[in-house]
Amino acid sequence: MGNFSLTHKRIRALIVMTAVVMFLFGLRLVQVQAVQANDYRSRAINEMERVKTLQAPRGDITDVNGVAFARSVAATSIVVDQTQILDPAKVAAFVAPILNMSVSEVQTALTGTRKWSMVAEDAQPATWLKLTKAIDLYNSKLPGMSPERIIGFFPERSYVREYPSGSLIASLIGFVNKEGVGATGLESSMNSIIAGIDGKYSYANGYKAEIPGSQTEIISAEPGTSIRLTIDRDIQWVASKAIADAVKSSNAISGTVIVMDPRTGHILAHATAPTFDPNNTSKVSLVAMRNPSVQDVYEPGSTGKVMTLAAALEEGKILPETVFTVPDSLKRSVKTFRDHEPHPTQRLTASGILAVSSNTGSILIGELMPNDVLHNYLSKFGIGEKTGSGLPGESRGILPKVADWSGTTAPTVAFGQGYSLTAMQATSVFATIANDGVRVSPTVIAGTSDANGNYTPSPVRESVRVISASTAQQMRIMMESVVSGNGTAPSAAIEGYRVAGKTGTAQRIDDTCGCYRGYTASFIGFAPADNPAYVISVTIQDPKGIHWGGALGGPVFKDVMSFVLKSKGIAPTGTKVIPVALTEKQLIEEKILAAKKAASAKTD
Numbered sequence: 001m002g003n004f005s006l007t008h009k010r011i012r013a014l015i016v017m018t019a020v021v022m023f024l025f026g027l028r029l030v031q032v033q034a035v036q037a038n039d040y041r042s043r044a045i046n047e048m049e050r051v052k053t054l055q056a057p058r059g060d061i062t063d064v065n066g067v068a069f070a071r072s073v074a075a076t077s078i079v080v081d082q083t084q085i086l087d088p089a090k091v092a093a094f095v096a097p098i099l100n101m102s103v104s105e106v107q108t109a110l111t112g113t114r115k116w117s118m119v120a121e122d123a124q125p126a127t128w129l130k131l132t133k134a135i136d137l138y139n140s141k142l143p144g145m146s147p148e149r150i151i152g153f154f155p156e157r158s159y160v161r162e163y164p165s166g167s168l169i170a171s172l173i174g175f176v177n178k179e180g181v182g183a184t185g186l187e188s189s190m191n192s193i194i195a196g197i198d199g200k201y202s203y204a205n206g207y208k209a210e211i212p213g214s215q216t217e218i219i220s221a222e223p224g225t226s227i228r229l230t231i232d233r234d235i236q237w238v239a240s241k242a243i244a245d246a247v248k249s250s251n252a253i254s255g256t257v258i259v260m261d262p263r264t265g266h267i268l269a270h271a272t273a274p275t276f277d278p279n280n281t282s283k284v285s286l287v288a289m290r291n292p293s294v295q296d297v298y299e300p301g302s303t304g305k306v307m308t309l310a311a312a313l314e315e316g317k318i319l320p321e322t323v324f325t326v327p328d329s330l331k332r333s334v335k336t337f338r339d340h341e342p343h344p345t346q347r348l349t350a351s352g353i354l355a356v357s358s359n360t361g362s363i364l365i366g367e368l369m370p371n372d373v374l375h376n377y378l379s380k381f382g383i384g385e386k387t388g389s390g391l392p393g394e395s396r397g398i399l400p401k402v403a404d405w406s407g408t409t410a411p412t413v414a415f416g417q418g419y420s421l422t423a424m425q426a427t428s429v430f431a432t433i434a435n436d437g438v439r440v441s442p443t444v445i446a447g448t449s450d451a452n453g454n455y456t457p458s459p460v461r462e463s464v465r466v467i468s469a470s471t472a473q474q475m476r477i478m479m480e481s482v483v484s485g486n487g488t489a490p491s492a493a494i495e496g497y498r499v500a501g502k503t504g505t506a507q508r509i510d511d512t513c514g515c516y517r518g519y520t521a522s523f524i525g526f527a528p529a530d531n532p533a534y535v536i537s538v539t540i541q542d543p544k545g546i547h548w549g550g551a552l553g554g555p556v557f558k559d560v561m562s563f564v565l566k567s568k569g570i571a572p573t574g575t576k577v578i579p580v581a582l583t584e585k586q587l588i589e590e591k592i593l594a595a596k597k598a599a600s601a602k603t604d
Contacts, residue, residue, distance in 0.1 A: 056196030057159050059224035061173055061186060063233040064268075064446055069165050069173050070187065070278075072224075076128040077156040078120040082112045084152030091150055094138065098131050099123065119153070122160050161187075167275040169236055171291045172391070172444065175278035183281075184289045186227065186444075189392035193448070196224030223451040230266035230446045235259055238563045239271035242556045243538070247273040250521075250543035250552055256293050256423045257556065259564060260535045262431035262526065265440040265461040267389075268534070268564070294387075294394040297420040298520045298541070301506025302357040302488075302549070304416025306475060307429060308366050309354055311377035314471045317368040320351045320478050323584045326361040333407025337363060337415075340505065352582030355481040357488050357503060359415040366414025374413065375402045380466045381429045381439065383421055388441035388462060397421040417506055427537040430501075430524045433479075434532035437472040438463050476500050477578050480529050486582055489523055491554030494562050496572045500532075501525020501557065503549035508542055518542040523553030527561055528573045536561050 057072035078099070085091055092107035099106065099120050109119045120127070131153065139149045161176040174185020182191035199221035239257040247255040259269035272292055276284040290296070312318045326346045329338045339359050346352075353361030366374055378384070384399030398420040400409065412418035421429075424442060432439040440463045447457040467475075479500035483493050488503040503523050510517035521540045526532040538553035538560075546552065564570075581587035 054199035054219070054221045055159050055180065056198045056221035057223045058161060058176070058180075058196060059194045059226035059449075059451075061194070061227045061229065063229055063231045063236070065232070066228070067233045069169055069229070069231075069233075070161060070163050072159045073162045074125050075122045075158045075160040076125050077118065077158055078123055078128060078131065079116050079154050079156055080110055080119050081152040081154070082110060082114045082117050085110045086147055094134075094150065095119075095131065095153075098134055099127060122158055124160070128155050163278040165233065166279060167277045168233075168240055169231065169270060170275050170278045171272045171289070171293075172231075172270045173278065174289070174392075175281050185291060185392065189390065190227060193225040194227065196451075197222040225451075226449040228446045228449065228455070229444050230261075230268060231270060231444060232268045232567075234567060235269045235560070235564055236271060239269040239560050240273070240275075242559045243271050243540075244273040244275075246538075246540060246552060246556050250540060250545065250547075252543040253541045254292055254296075255538070255540045257539075257560060258293060258423055258427045258537045259560065260427050260431050260442060260537075262435040262440065262532055262535050265431075265442045266446070267442055267444045269560070270444065291391060291393060292541075293423045294389060294391045295422070296541075297395050297397050297422055298508060298539070299417045299420050299506045300426055300522070301416045301504035301520060302359075303426060303429075303502045303504035303522055303524050304419075304421075305354060305357065305362045305414075306433065306479065306502050307378055307381050307383075308362055308374065308414050308416075309350060309478070310433065310467050310471060310475050311374055312350075312365050312368055313474055314377070314467045315369055315373065318350045318365060320349065320474055321581055321587055322350045323347055323587065324350070324353065324361055324364050326353065326358050326364065328360070330360045330363055330411070332363070332411045335408045337411055347584035349581050349583065349587060351478045351481055351580040354478050354502070355484070355487045355582050357482075362415040363411040366410060371402050371405055371410050374410065375399070377466075378413070378419065380464075381432060382425055383419060383429075387422075387424050387428050389424055389443055390445065391424070394424070395422055397425055416504065420509075423537055423539045426522070426524060426539070427535060430526060430537065431535045432466050433472050433475050434526040434535050435472075436469040437465055437467040439466050476526075476529050476532070477580060479525070480577055481580050481582060483525065484577075487550075488548075489525075489550035489554040489557075491550060492523055492525055492557045492561075494527060494558055494565070497527050497565065498529035498573065498575065498577055499525055499527045499561070500529035503553065505547060505549045519547040521547050521549040521552040523549050523557050525557055525561070527565060528570070529577075530573050530575050533568070533570045534561065534564050536564070 060068050061070040062068050088107050088110040092103050092110055096103040096106045106119060109117050135150045142149055172185055174187035175183055176187050177183040182188035199219040202216045202218060239259060243255040243257045255273045257269060257271040258267060260267050270293060276288050326348045328343050329336050337359055348358065348361055350365065378399060383397055385396050386394045409418050428439060428442055441461045443458065443461055445458050447455055449455045479502055480498060481487050482502050483489050483499045489501060492501055493499055501524055506520045507516040508518045508520045521543055522538060524537040526535040536557050538556045540552050543552055581590050
């Protein structure tokens, strides 16, 4: 009985212990399944699932007719299941040429036992299609279950920025960096609205790659706003070719052409040379990425004379036929100023001074006004302030305060040196004269479209009156003489049309030495002169050899303006050029002729 009782007690103790253990196991099971289930699930998700940014496609940047200059296109990153690659060396040799990669790069991505590995990031969809077609063709020649079949490649979606027009308008558009953020140009300055709003999605995690088919969208991405420019691609192409050819033939540092509608401020073309390809910026210098039309400043030279004469006309100091005694040189303060070519003392009208671009004559006209009056007119024309174009990095230019002027500043300013401006500012000056004296702020933005395609045009540009309509009209008539056979730019004349403009050949400041070295050659004009539809500026920096604005800028203006007038259907106005006397002799002859006509009319 004793042994039986002892055995019975041990069995009971064992049962109790077993019950206690089972109870503890039960409690733990309840804890795991009921209390800590979400915690364990979260750990599993963290280990196997990831949340990633769902890239929003950037808005397009298009020309005025909707032709894309910049767009986001679907990209396909290519991943591979390494466990399905039986012969990495052989497969790499087959795949590498298709992906435009080295065999060693591809083989590294294929070699190993990882479930997923990245082979090519942000490849073009066409590349993925080319790869799949090549693999399908290769596999079709093998038995269905052949171990030599190539399998295991999968796509991941993303977006890349594409610039269909290449270098055509790169300095204006800019480009997007590797992080998908606008780095220069409009891509940078308007990045906040072009970029859109990224979303989020979850996916099962492989090795440096997403497991295909595991993606689940959490927050939808909102596509960016598209920008419609005022640029006309066809005009842009003509302007780009013309300035590139001129820069190349003159061995210049750079060149710019701007085409503007003076009434609306719309820029129809914005061409620079040299340029770069925004699709491939790895070897492009930061200097080449600049927008010279608003970032580079230069002394305008003789194109600035139009402001001096317009101010004198507006102030009632001169008339187009006012005669001046114009010497070859003038000494003012400690400096002697000369015309670009030696000549005997001449009796020129104000129109003649403009036509032959006399420095000394312009000084005489400038001296008819106090310094602060001349300075104020330059300010009203927009010198020393941004144009309002909104382009990134725009410079104000340089216009010294009158209090800082020396004894040589006023005469220097009168003929277009001693202050600096941008090509956009210079274009705006001539657009003001073309637009009956009203300065309209230039712009390249026609409007925007949201993700649903709803278009919103940009507001009407700000405008300010600078000179009266009558002064602007007088200036246009005087400026026609520049393009005549007696002027400095007969090369800018367009058969059948009245053309007005002004040449500029200014000494150029070299930043490396802070001294004058080389020239800035320019021509700015508009047509038809009696009813201006478009203004075109041509600026060429540091040409070698021939460096006159008329010789270099005139032909570029003619080529581009001829195309613009034709493409926009601008017919000749049919009016005749109003003759203006350039010299005192011509003025006297005109008066004698007019008197004879008057006498003849009385006789009849």
